[in-house]
Amino acid sequence: MNRNGNKRYSLQRAQQAISENIKQLPGEVVDIKDGMLRVTSSDVAAVLPQPSFDESTRDGYVIPLFSGSDHGINHYKIVDEIPAGKVRVNTLKPGTACRIMTGGCVLKGGTRVVPFENCVEENGEVIISDHLLQSTRSFIRKAGSEIKKGERLVAGGVVLEPMHLAQLSSCGVHFVVVTKKPSVGYFCTGSELKGSSNGLEKGEKVSSNSFLLQGLLTSFGCCPENLGIIEDNRQDLHDLFVKAKEQGLDAIISTGGMGPGKYDLVKEAFVKAGGQVIFTSLKMRPGKSVLFGTLGNTLFFGLPGPPHAVQTLFNMLVGPTLLAMQGVRASWPQKVQASLHHSVRAKRHDVLRLKDGMLVQERGRCKVRFTKKLELANCYILLLSGREYYPEGELVDVYLTTSLCLV
């Protein structure tokens, strides 16, 4: 702690401190129809094997066990036809065959399917040459050959995608236990902020962070609750924290009011409402002013005002925390390496900086460049403390951004 009562953490230590305070939220049962982008609370096992019956993989003839031929030619009397979805309860007798369609259920006694195109059918018989019967391919998918009953289909902590839902449905799973979506309240502080540019006076601004947080929270699988725009006023901020604490929100996010100035009152109000401060600053830019703490069972992130810093700190700290609360494993941004597309001369190099980057792939290599004006980053480039110059082509560390909804 420095003389201003600031607890200044490295990014790594900050992530560690946050991790120690994350509790995975309880599970809730949802119909798999409603499972998209939800996170499994625990492993999900197959109720039915896959396939659930011996299934033909071709349109052809299902025949019984090979039992010796007449000069290399076998004749089978066709006794039935089995389309997909129909079952025959009788047993296939020696010397008989059934026509069967792809997906059809192989009846008892049937040991292989011979595709139509390899056979001749005449006078109610199918004629099959010996060499086809020596093939090791039976064109039958045996029951349970792909997935056994009770086998794990999806691990816990996995974000459900369309293919998972399809797999669950075919294995007889109707409902799945997913982690509750975090309820996250957010507010933006600043006496200059208005909800809309309608009737905006000089000196006033639109609270663009409200739009940013609403969108980011949705992208990270949360139920966002807009707690409003709060003036730089001790009482209003205090009341908000007290009320939010009673609401039992899983997390609260604020923007603004985090500097050292006389109107920067978020920390004071948070502490007065009973909040426990864990850190107030990062050894990183952006991140000079960012508060993390707990208010009862609610996690609190006090972010600075500038939207660009809000976005970066959200992606680096808040979003991963909200994913971890949903049970997503390894939710901290992944660090990879990429070679710089251009040289970089850093103006300030007394502290780690995260710069908006655009990661691209070229001939099997990862390259990264700074974003252009108004271009949105897909990664953050780390410029290390003490390094002033990076030549073009140097391999630098890059954090990938993640969310449930990307583009």
Added chain:
Amino acid sequence: MNRNGNKRYSLQRAQQAISENIKQLPGEVVDIKDGMLRVTSSDVAAVLPQPSFDESTRDGYVIPLFSGSDHGINHYKIVDEIPAGKVRVNTLKPGTACRIMTGGCVLKGGTRVVPFENCVEENGEVIISDHLLQSTRSFIRKAGSEIKKGERLVAGGVVLEPMHLAQLSSCGVHFVVVTKKPSVGYFCTGSELKGSSNGLEKGEKVSSNSFLLQGLLTSFGCCPENLGIIEDNRQDLHDLFVKAKEQGLDAIISTGGMGPGKYDLVKEAFVKAGGQVIFTSLKMRPGKSVLFGTLGNTLFFGLPGPPHAVQTLFNMLVGPTLLAMQGVRASWPQKVQASLHHSVRAKRHDVLRLKDGMLVQERGRCKVRFTKKLELANCYILLLSGREYYPEGELVDVYLTTSLCLV
């Protein structure tokens, strides 16, 4: 066209043929609050400049033009304080200063802000040394210095992310024209298919493609409409196409019924209902049976039955088409290169194959491996026709999967 009336296209030619039939859907006006993951129909320009007034970037003192000092020391009488959100209509006179907060509106006559920490305040005066006034940094963000009124904020064809919404809001944009979400009907054919595993009889299966398509269509920004499970029956299929045509859907997707068998009736019913077939097969696996055509103004994709093939063909053909209908630029899957993590010996190599791949980044290089059982692909590895063996480390082509909602 081959002797079966099949039009067999290369992947590239198929994409070309589809592109020629895509019409961008009309625009609709939405509140920016509802803009998340919608696609802009055209460029969006700033209504207000950014910032919209001369704004202090520090807590400090705003002072008038430097006008000579007393032995390197300047005294200014403090006449007011300007918090963020408040405007002063008077002009700053020579020899006076105002306290101003970060984000505060610089009053007329103010030419620079000197941060608090660099000054001494005593007896109602602020004392500032000459050398601070020689700095080129004014700590004032001039109106319009970041974004000019009328400047393009977002290009047409861009998927709106949270940061875009924040930028639009602060530049006075309330509404944005986005492309209509495609209305897409889907149905799954197969007499063996049921909507749920409740009461499933032997030989029957859950229509897992219904879950898959519902999820994929949502991920690609569409309004999905489940047209049901259709038995392998000429009349039912015909009636469905006729009804769907009248509904004015933007696209229809089907699964199953696409093989050469006697119960594979989708193509026949499509043509009988007035559909124009463009291709019926790809020179690629999966893709042996995939129909693309038009039914009036509706695009139709007839996909095969196996869910894995549905997923691959959806990602390679259908999804990008639906993004392009929304105006997304360059929506076809991006091809990149990655080095193989393991050698590959292809069983069949008479045709291009797309294999489920997992692309990872290691020390600035892109590597790719086959997916494990039940693991979902993040790319498709191209195994070329005529190539039987690929050694470990070889650079191969890989298609990246895209959607609006990924993980």
